[in-house]
Structures are given as structure tokens and as C-alpha cells.
Amino acid sequence: MTENRTKSLWIALSTFAVASIGAFFFPAFIIRPFRYQNPRMLLWAMAVRERAPLVSLVCGVLCLILVAALWRSSKRWSKAVLTIAAVLVTASAVMSRLNYFEWMFHPVNRARFEAESSSKLGADEMILAVRYGDDARAYPIREMAYHHILNDVVGGVPIAVTY
Numbered sequence: 001m002t003e004n005r006t007k008s009l010w011i012a013l014s015t016f017a018v019a020s021i022g023a024f025f026f027p028a029f030i031i032r033p034f035r036y037q038n039p040r041m042l043l044w045a046m047a048v049r050e051r052a053p054l055v056s057l058v059c060g061v062l063c064l065i066l067v068a069a070l071w072r073s074s075k076r077w078s079k080a081v082l083t084i085a086a087v088l089v090t091a092s093a094v095m096s097r098l099n100y101f102e103w104m105f106h107p108v109n110r111a112r113f114e115a116e117s118s119s120k121l122g123a124d125e126m127i128l129a130v131r132y133g134d135d136a137r138a139y140p141i142r143e144m145a146y147h148h149i150l151n152d153v154v155g156g157v158p159i160a161v162t163y
Contacts, residue, residue, distance in 0.1 A: 006073065013066040017085045020059035023052040024092040028100060052096035060093040113137065128161060130154050139163075 030037065030045035048055075067082045074082060116138075121127070126141040132155030139150060144163035152159055 006070070009066055009070050013063055013070065013082075013085060016059040016062045016066065017089050020056045020063060020089040021092045023048060023055040023059070024096045027052065031101065053093075056089070056093040056096040060089040063089045128163060130159065130161065132157055132159075137161075 027045040027049035030041050031049075064086060067086050070082060071079065121140060128139040128141065128144060130137045130139075130152075135155035137152060137154050139161055141163060144150065144161070148162060150161040152161060
């Protein structure tokens with residue numbers, strides 16, 4: 001294989017590997033709780049997340065073809081790089097098909113409450129409030145942003161609180 005052809009294959013491999021890995025990592029990095037999330041970046045992250053399964057699959061297949069083409073003429077250290085690239089693009093293709101956000105946002109099945117007087121909520125803290133009959137609950141948005149769903153019983157009625 002000529003040096004120019006080898007160089008072109010390595011550049012193509014690098015490009016497809018970055019695209020495949022980025023299709024998984026970009027949304028995972030942008031969509032995180034407890035930090036400011038720019039609306040434009042969230043829009044981009046959701047668009048990438050929606051297309052990630054196809055992008056990571058196509059780029060992953062192309063990477064594996066390029067790895068096979070480069071393998072025979074590669075030296076020992078190059079084979080290690082090719083192996084790492086193959087593992088990363090394969091993992092990205094798998095991970096982009098999973099809802100890894102469910103791993104970050106665990107539902108709360110049994111809420112614990114405290115009296116308003118002993119609460120450590122700041123005066124400017126936002127809450128979700130539910131009242132049913134004489135029973136009322138307040139759920140801090142800060143906690144709901146992390147968990148996204150909470151199962152509770154208010155006034156004897158089971159509810160699912162979500163944010």
C-alpha cells in the first residue's frame with residue numbers, strides 16, 4: 001500500500017471515528033442535570049441524539065472496513081490504535097441506541113418530607129406544589145430536575161409528579 005493511500009485511510013478512519021464517538025458523547029455531555037443548559041446547545045444535542053443511532057452505525061461500519069484495510073500493513077503500535085478505535089466506535093454505536101439518560105435520572109419511589117419550618121430550601125428556590133383535599137406537598141425543582149419523576153400519594157390518591 002502506498003504512503004499516500006495509507007495516510008488517506010488513516011484520515012478517513014479518524015474522521016469517521018470522531019463522528020461515531022461524537023454522536024454518542026455530544027448529547028451525553030450537553031444534556032446533564034445541575035448545570036446551565038443553553039437552549040441552542042440543547043436543540044443541537046437533541047438533534048444529534050435523534051440521529052445518533054444511524055450516524056454511529058454508518059460511521060462504525062466504515063471504521064471497521066478501514067480498520068480491516070489498514071490492519072495488514074500496520075505495525076504493532078498502529079494495531080493497538082486500530083483496536084482502540086474499533087472498540088470505541090462499536091461501543092458508541094451500541095450506547096447511542098440505549099436510553100442512557102434513564103441511568104442518570106432515577107425515579108424516586110418513596111419520597112421523604114419535612115415540615116416547612118425545618119426545610120433548608122432557599123427563599124428563591126422554585127417548587128412544584130400539589131394539593132388534593134386537605135393534603136398538600138411541595139417538591140423542589142432542583143431535586144425534580146435530577147430525578148424527573150416521583151411517585152407519591154397525596155390525599156390518598158397515588159400520583160406521579162414529573163418535571
